[in-house]
Amino acid sequence: MNDADRELSRQITPESAFWNRRQFLRAGILAASVTATGVTYRQLNRAGTGSAEPAGLANLVPAPGMANGFRVDAPLTSFEDISGYNNFYEFSLDKGEVARVSQNFVARPWTVVVDGLVHKPKTFDLDELLKLQPPEERVYRMRCVEAWSMVIPWAGFSLSTLLNAVEPTGDAKFVAFQTLNDPTRFPNQVPGVLDWPYVEGLRMDEAMHPLTLLASGVYGRELPAANGAPLRLVVPWKYGFKGIKSVVRITLTAEQPPTTWNIQGPREYGFYANVNPQVDHPRWSQATEQRIGPGDRVPTLMFNGYGEQVASLYTGMDLRANF
């Protein structure tokens, strides 16, 4: 072997180095593909949490008491979960995404039209409406028709305060509610999701019940956009979808008004939608619910535990037929 040959053979990659390079390449491919899979998973499957920090409410007063159903003796659901897990299809169909999508929603200026069968129809500026009465803190159970629930410290006053201010006529038998109809502010308010705008309704006696709350805050703060800023309905003995969000119009009527989920699925969502563990949703059981936060499922209560206060509204009614 001459010097040139030796030089050439030195240039041949030693076998160990060759295998190292191959292994290095493979490790690289593996690392890159695992990273890509992981990042894709993370991007497509976010759990989401609330991160809103609305302004505090100045003149909040505690609600009168437990016996009226104004307070529940149960641990509160965290503000993070209340503001981070929402059904608000105008923003997103993904409950964990609503908080993120809605973070830049501007809820002012805001007006609420109250009209229909009333003696004094009026278009309220939001701040004017909120001055009707100082907000009370009321701790209600919230039971979603999807079989999960929360315990929420709302702030607001009874809807009856507003209705009394406009003086309903004797012909008023129902109250119709409407959410803001503005796709420039609601990115998912597009055709083919629900029949927009979202509408809801109550019977007059339900609307006048002291438990029926016009909420403008939660946890002592203004409502986060995800929870229906700046003003929403809360009817604690009914499934959550009755609690229409971001309300712009309240109309008193003689006839039962159409309601969004009833239009969407008449066999699955009734006008009344009272929480009832004995009447299952056609596609799933309503007997138990997943309480949001740590812990197992809990039994669902008739009228969501507000039977003492509201059962008399439905005396003689077949609650299976009027679900």
Add this chain to the structure above:
Amino acid sequence: MKPPRFATFAVWVNGAVPGLLLLWDAWHGRLGANPVQFAIRTTGLLALIFLGLSLLITPLRQLTGVNALFPHRRTLGLYAAIYAFAHLTIFFWFDRQRSVAGTWHEIVTRTYLWFGAIALLALVPLTITSTQRMVHRLGAKRWKALHRLAYVAAVAAVVHYCLAGKILTVQAVAFTGVIGLLLLYRLAAPWFKPKPRARVGKQRPPTVPA
């Protein structure tokens, strides 16, 4: 054909990534407000995605001629089964709180769960007979016939998904469309596949049929 061992290993590792991330997030309490629901939905979607990917292998192989794709069909199919069983297990353990009677009652009374159960049951024999040894024991013809159950599982799985939500979401429709296309390919393939000439036919891998 010798299976490309590194590629198979890489597919195995990648298939585990979403499941491991889900476990990691669960351990750190990062599954959002409703962790049980999140884990059920995630494992269900993963099962459907891997079922779709396994059904994609045959068309991809036939259209591109890249036979090296072939062994991944089994890996992807097994991941569909793994995530589907995880899906049921989480439902049983956390949602129905380890009540066999409660789980059974819920499954038999809910239409959408019938379809979920059909999909899952269809995947059981496919999982058991997924090894090369079982292909030989059953014979390629019978094995192939049995594994048409994958189509049953796919149809049942998308129906289950479409019925599970409050409304029919764009996502559910998209999954249905993709699975539908993959199954349509099976129906349409005999019409546009070139007739195999004897020469070409001999080169086809004889082991496991598509």
